[in-house]
Amino acid sequence: MLRLAIQKSGRLSEDSLTLIRECGISFLTSSYKLKTEATNFPLEILYLRDDDIPGYVQDGVADLGIVGQNVLVEAGLPQLEIEGLGFSKCRLSLAVPRAAGYDSVADLQGKSIATSYPQILGSYLQERGVTANLHTISGSVEIAPSIGLAEAICDIVSSGSTLLGNGLREVETVFRSEAVLIANQSLSPDKRELLEQLQFRMQAVRRARR
Numbered sequence: 001m002l003r004l005a006i007q008k009s010g011r012l013s014e015d016s017l018t019l020i021r022e023c024g025i026s027f028l029t030s031s032y033k034l035k036t037e038a039t040n041f042p043l044e045i046l047y048l049r050d051d052d053i054p055g056y057v058q059d060g061v062a063d064l065g066i067v068g069q070n071v072l073v074e075a076g077l078p079q080l081e082i083e084g085l086g087f088s089k090c091r092l093s094l095a096v097p098r099a100a101g102y103d104s105v106a107d108l109q110g111k112s113i114a115t116s117y118p119q120i121l122g123s124y125l126q127e128r129g130v131t132a133n134l135h136t137i138s139g140s141v142e143i144a145p146s147i148g149l150a151e152a153i154c155d156i157v158s159s160g161s162t163l164l165g166n167g168l169r170e171v172e173t174v175f176r177s178e179a180v181l182i183a184n185q186s187l188s189p190d191k192r193e194l195l196e197q198l199q200f201r202m203q204a205v206r207r208a209r210r
């Protein structure tokens, strides 16, 4: 039996469940359950916080997972990625106060930047020879400049309206993300076989959607 971890409740949840169902896999869900077993495929689904999914798959607590590439790369486990799933597309961007001057990333030298993605942002800046003070905060990153906590932010942007509402403008795209299927790297031959069946179905679903 394969164990697949998906996000319990959030932006990945619905599309993850839909994908599994479109693969012809039936199961019951209820909001208080932490796991469920499929009735017509040897699959158990675990419902977790997205941040915990890469670590659980790496450790083998779950065999597979569906998670955003942003969370996977931030966790330092990009090697677990099997394939992109084409949903939950978003980008991680740098933004500065609307009134602040900005020409290039070099302008961030020595500045303080609030983010929930210190690893991804850190390597982006390092590749460009910029040293900044990164403040890691887990939520409401956009308000950091207005309360004097940072001079810039790096956060997930979808529409840009949250940035606008906080007097910020987007200046650089740091990382582009989508949901990905991830797998433990030492699956048994039986589980590998089941993973191949599942991937085959997922690919068929994606082809049919196009």
Ligand code: ATP
Binding pocket: 007, 008, 009, 010, 011, 012, 048, 049, 050, 051, 067, 068, 069, 070, 071, 088, 089, 090, 156, 157, 158, 159, 177, 178, 179
């Ligand atoms: P959890 O409670 O599980 O920790 P969370 O609040 O960290 O949830 P969500 O906001 O539900 O996470 O986002 C989950 C993932 O969905 C993100 O890591 C990212 O990959 C993707 N995502 C985030 N914002 C958007 C968006 N606006 N549009 C599309 N995908 C997004």
Ligand code: ZN
Binding pocket: 049, 050, 051
């Ligand atoms: Zn999370």
